[in-house]
Amino acid sequence: MNRRSVRRLAIVAVTAMAVTAAPCAAAVAAGSTTGDAFYSYNGSAPLSSLAPGTVLKTRTLQYHIEGIATPVTAIQLLYRTTDALGRPAANVTSVVRSITGNHTKAVSYQSFYDSLNPQDGPSRAIAGDVTLGGTIANFESVALSALLLQGYNLVIPDTEGQSADFAAGPEYATNTLDSIRAAINSPLTGMDGGTRFGLMGYSGGSIATDWAAALAPSYAPDVNRKLVGFAEGGVLVDPAHNLKYVNGSLVWSGVIPMALIGVSRSYGIDLTPYMNSYGVQIYNGLQHGSLLDALGHYPGLTWQKIAKPQYANPDSATAFVEAVNRINLGSAPTPTVPGYLAQGNGGVLEGTFANPPGIGTGDGVMVAGDVRALANQYCATGDSAITYEQYNLLSHIGTAPAWALKAASWLNDRFAGKQAPSNCGHIPAGNSLAPEQAVPPS
Incomplete structure (x- = not known):
């Protein structure tokens, strides 16, 4: 399918969703999933005895958008996976079968719901829950409908897991890869060992997408063999660099405490000893915050404003250095499948x-230089084709629709068996992605 056809389908999907969602502002959720027993595993066999990707529970329901049921059916699976510390865990994914009945191709779509509240996960929005933080997952239904119109099966994991470990990339990966395993293992999805998968995600979804592509060869070689490629945009690479880049931003500085909470939660790291009273106040107040609770709510916030004076340099906070190094993609393995990476570079439009x-x-x-560095690293250390595209005049939000169209077209070509393009050797140099080095407190 050519780019014009993809654009036409996307326009049709957007129009249809706009009509469907018109009354959403006044909508009330059909029922809250808070305390929903479906999310808890209560089987007799210990989770540790079950293989990752084992389906633990299954339910079928109508796909909801802002609490309104649609004619689309979703299959939700509770499955066994692995958390950031390597412990067995249970997580949920949502599967929408192809409207054409095609079982040979599927897109694992990683949402950018970016929240510290488990209630904001895509599965809960699909089940009918309406939350402020879940607005993003509902909005993404527009892009997902375009993929359905092209005959794809969709697999939509709750990438952050059931404790909403925002920004914890390795955990995002295991949740995503085991979600694909579960989709194949379930007899209700129509997918099987012959189904091929593409990974797709933007922003927070790119965290899951890239980490899944990077860890698939070692963690899930069975899934890696089924991957046609990964398409991502707005990529988080080296969180230590992002902290310095958004420091003092008018809009995005609120993600500083969000990322600190998510990573410390996933790895059991306590960062509060490095914070002053104001920092602890923000840290405690955002424990269940979403991206919509952070964007623009803390204009001009800096690390220095929330840290004790002796830790004004974040690299002097040993636990912080440990945390960011664990989620630095520059230290992760190189994917063995083709990739399309897109990145905006017009941050002044969003107050940075x-x-x-x-x-x-x-x-x-x-950080654009980080994404260029990652793309160049993949070119130098891998055997698969890599394409990097930079939008110098577009911001993070502005790049998303441009990326979505090209990502869908790029994936279409991979499923069609076309040779993946590459601009390796022509990607401008990027930053050093070396791990952070701890320094003494001042």
């Missing part, structure tokens, strides 16, 4: 004016 030495500019929250 920083240009730190060695880091440079970005789209307002993600």
